[in-house]
Amino acid sequence: MAFVKNQKTRAYFKRFQVKFKRRRQGKTDYRARIRLINQDKNKYNTPKYRFVVRFTNKDITAQIISASIAGDLVLAAAYSHELPRYGLEVGLTNYAAAYCTGLLLARRVLKMLEMDEEYEGNAEATGEDFSVEPAETRRPFRALLDVGLVKTTTGNRVFGALKGALDGGLDIPHSDKRFAGFKKDEKQLNSEVHRNYIFGGHVAAYMRTLMEDEPEKYQSHFSEYIKKGIEADDMEALYKKVHAAIRADPTVVKSSKPAPKEHKRYNLKKLTYEERKARLIERLNAFNAAADEADSDA
Amino acid sequence: MPAGHGLRSRTRDLFARPFRKKGYIPLTTYLRTYKIGDYVDVKVNGAVHKGMPHKFYHGRTGRVWNVTKRAIGVEINKQVGNRIIRKRIHVRVEHVLPSRCTEDFKLRKKKNDQLKAEAKARGEVISTKRQPEGPKPGFMVEGATLETVTPIPYDVVNDLKGGY
Numbered sequence: 001m002a003f004v005k006n007q008k009t010r011a012y013f014k015r016f017q018v019k020f021k022r023r024r025q026g027k028t029d030y031r032a033r034i035r036l037i038n039q040d041k042n043k044y045n046t047p048k049y050r051f052v053v054r055f056t057n058k059d060i061t062a063q064i065i066s067a068s069i070a071g072d073l074v075l076a077a078a079y080s081h082e083l084p085r086y087g088l089e090v091g092l093t094n095y096a097a098a099y100c101t102g103l104l105l106a107r108r109v110l111k112m113l114e115m116d117e118e119y120e121g122n123a124e125a126t127g128e129d130f131s132v133e134p135a136e137t138r139r140p141f142r143a144l145l146d147v148g149l150v151k152t153t154t155g156n157r158v159f160g161a162l163k164g165a166l167d168g169g170l171d172i173p174h175s176d177k178r179f180a181g182f183k184k185d186e187k188q189l190n191s192e193v194h195r196n197y198i199f200g201g202h203v204a205a206y207m208r209t210l211m212e213d214e215p216e217k218y219q220s221h222f223s224e225y226i227k228k229g230i231e232a233d234d235m236e237a238l239y240k241k242v243h244a245a246i247r248a249d250p251t252v253v254k255s256s257k258p259a260p261k262e263h264k265r266y267n268l269k270k271l272t273y274e275e276r277k278a279r280l281i282e283r284l285n286a287f288n289a290a291a292d293e294a295d296s297d298a
Numbered sequence: 299m300p301a302g303h304g305l306r307s308r309t310r311d312l313f314a315r316p317f318r319k320k321g322y323i324p325l326t327t328y329l330r331t332y333k334i335g336d337y338v339d340v341k342v343n344g345a346v347h348k349g350m351p352h353k354f355y356h357g358r359t360g361r362v363w364n365v366t367k368r369a370i371g372v373e374i375n376k377q378v379g380n381r382i383i384r385k386r387i388h389v390r391v392e393h394v395l396p397s398r399c400t401e402d403f404k405l406r407k408k409k410n411d412q413l414k415a416e417a418k419a420r421g422e423v424i425s426t427k428r429q430p431e432g433p434k435p436g437f438m439v440e441g442a443t444l445e446t447v448t449p450i451p452y453d454v455v456n457d458l459k460g461g462y
Contacts, residue, residue, distance in 0.1 A: 017318040030322045038328045040367040041391060045331055069326050 029149055036144055037067045049075065051143040051172055053102070053161045055150070060098055062105040062161055064143055076112055078105035085253065086245040088238065090224045095180060096200040096239055098160035099125070099167075103243060106168020107250035109141060116250075121169030125243060127194025129176040130166055140171035155180035155197070163198065199239045204232040309353050313344035320345070327392055332370050336362045337397040340372060340389060349390025359397050370394055 022028035039048045047066035054061045060080035065072045080092040080101045091097055110116040118135040132140045143165075147158050159178045166172060176182060181193030196202065207225070210218035211232070219226065230238065271279065306313065323345055332338060340355045349369050354376065364371025369390045376385045410426040417424045 015318070017320060020322065020324075030325075034322070034325060034328060037325060038368075041332060041370060042365045042367060044333070044365075067325070067329060069329050 026149070032146070036146055049141075049143040050146040051105075051162070051165055051170065052146040052148070053098070053158050054148055055093060055098075055157060058093060060093055060101045060157075060161065062101045062165070064105065064109055065146075076105060076109045078102075078108060082253075083242065086242045088242045089228055090230060091200065091203060093157070094200065094203060095155075095157050095160040095197045096203070096235075098157040099164035099198050100239070100242055100246060102161035102164025102166075103168045104164075104246045104250055106165040106170045107247055108252065110169050111250055113141065115141060116169070119169035122167035123247070125167055125195065125198050127179070127181060127189070127191035127196070127198060129179070129189060129191075132166070132169055132171045140169070142171045145172055145174065152178055154178050154182050154184075160197065163194075200235040204235045207232040305352065306350075312353055312356060313342050313350075315344050323392060330391070330396060332362050332365060332391070332394070332396070334362050334365060337400050338362055338370065338372055339395045339397045340374070340393060341395055343392045346390060346392040349388070350393060351387050351389045355387060355389075359399060364388070 018024065020028070020030060023030060036050050037048065039046065050065050050067075052061070052063045052065050058081075061077065062079075063077040064075040066075060067073075078101050080097050082104065083089075083092060083097060083100055086100070086104075088097065088100060106121065107116060110119055115138060118138060119132060119140055121132065122130045134140055145158075145162055150156060150158055152158070154177070156178065160180070162172060162174060163179060166174065176189040179189055179194050180197040181190040182188070183190060207218065207222055210221065301307065323343060327343075337359055338361075339359050340351055340357070342350055342353070342356045355372075355374055358374045360372040360374035362370055363373045363386060366388070369388045371386055371388050372394070373384050373386050375382050377383075406428075413424060413426055
C-alpha cells in the first residue's frame with residue numbers, strides 16, 4: 001500500500017469537539033427540541049407536552065411526552081402494531097394508519113385524564129380542518145407536534161397522525177397548509193381529497209389501477225391484502241369500523257407474555273485482559289503451526 | 299483612536315465559551331425552575347446574546363425577586379462609592395445557575411429537624427447548635443528520643459569557606 005500522509009493527526013483529535021450524543025446518532029434535532037421544551041419560567045413546573053410522531057419501516061409510534069432533567073416522561077403511547085386489535089391488519093404505515101394511531105393516542109390520553117366525555121372531538125372523519133372548542137369545566141389537553149427529522153411536505157403521514165389526534169379531541173396548534181389535499185394555488189384545503197386519504201382512498205385507487213393494468217404486480221404488491229380478503233371497495237368501510245372500535249375502547253392492553261428472565265445479548269461481551277492474552281497465544285500457535293505446514297509442503 | 303468603554307468592552311475572554319464547549323447549550327438550563335427568594339449565580343453564556351447582564355455581574359450571586367417568561371430578576375449587591383446598593387437586574391435563564399451557597403444550610407436544617415424530632419420522641423432536650431472546633435485533646439508523645447544540641451564555638455580556620 002502506498003504511503004498516505006496521515007490527515008487526522010493527534011492534534012486534530014485533541015481539539016475535536018464531539019456533538020451531542022443524540023446528534024451524532026442523527027436522532028434529535030436540538031434546535032427544534034430547545035424551542036419545543038422551553039416553558040415560561042412564570043409557569044414554574046407546569047409540564048409542556050409534545051405530541052411525538054415517529055415512523056419506522058414497519059411501525060408508527062405516537063407518544064405524549066413531557067421533558068424533565070432526569071429524562072423525558074411518556075404520558076401515553078400508541079403504536080400502529082396495536083391496530084390489529086381494532087380490526088386493521090394490513091397497511092400499518094400508511095396515511096390512514098397514521099390517522100388511526102393519532103386517534104388512538106388522543107382517545108387514550110383523554111380517557112386516562114378522564115376528559116373523554118367532555119372532548120369527543122370529531123366523530124365523523126371529514127377532511128375539514130377541525131379544532132377543539134374549550135368546554136365548560138376543563139380546558140382541552142394541549143400538546144405541541146414534534147415531527148422529528150422528517151421533511152414537512154404537504155401530505156406527509158405525520159400530518160395524518162396530527163389529524164387523527166385533532167379529531168380525537170386534543171388541542172394541537174396547527175394550520176391546514178400541510179394536510180393532504182391542500183392546493184398551494186388556491187391556498188385552500190380540499191377536504192374531499194383529505195377525507196379520501198384518511199380512508200385509504202389513495203391506496204384503493206392504486207389497487208384498482210394495478211388490478212386492471214398489471215395483475216401480477218398487484219398480486220405481489222398487495223399480497224397481504226389479498227390474503228386477508230380486502231378489496232379496493234372495502235377500504236372505507238374497514239377504516240370506519242376501526243375508528244369506531246378505537247373510540248369504543250382505547251385503553252392499553254398489557255402484554256401477557258412474562259418478561260424473559262435472561263435478556264438476549266445483542267453485542268459481543270468484552271473479554272478480560274487474561275482472556276485477550278490467552279487468545280493471542282492461541283492465534284500465534286495456530287499461525288506458527290500453519291507456517292510450519294507450509295514450510296514442510298513447499 | 300482609543301479603545302472605548304462600551305457595554306461589552308474587555309469581555310473577549312470573559313464571555314468566551316470554554317474549550318470544546320461551543321455550540322448548542324445543554325437543555326437542563328432551560329428545564330430548571332426558579333422561585334422568588336432562591337439564590338442564583340450569574341454566569342454569562344456567550345452563546346446566547348439576548349438578556350446578557352453587564353460584565354460586572356458575572357460571577358456574582360443574588361436572590362431572585364422576579365420571574366418572567368424567559369428571564370429572572372436578580373437582586374445583586376454592588377458597591378458604588380462609599381455604599382452598597384442592591385441592584386435589580388433581569389437576566390435570561392441561560393446566564394443563571396442555581397447557587398449552592400445555601401445548600402449546606404438546607405442540609406443542616408433538614409438534619410436538625412430530624413434530630414429534634416427523634417429527641418422529642420425520646421423525651422430528651424438536645425442542642426443542635428454548631429460548636430466551633432475546640433483545642434485538640436492532650437496526648438503522650440510516643441517514640442521520642444532525647445538529643446541534646448549545644449552550640450559549638452566559632453572556628454575561624456574551618457568555617458570561612460572559599461578563602462579569606
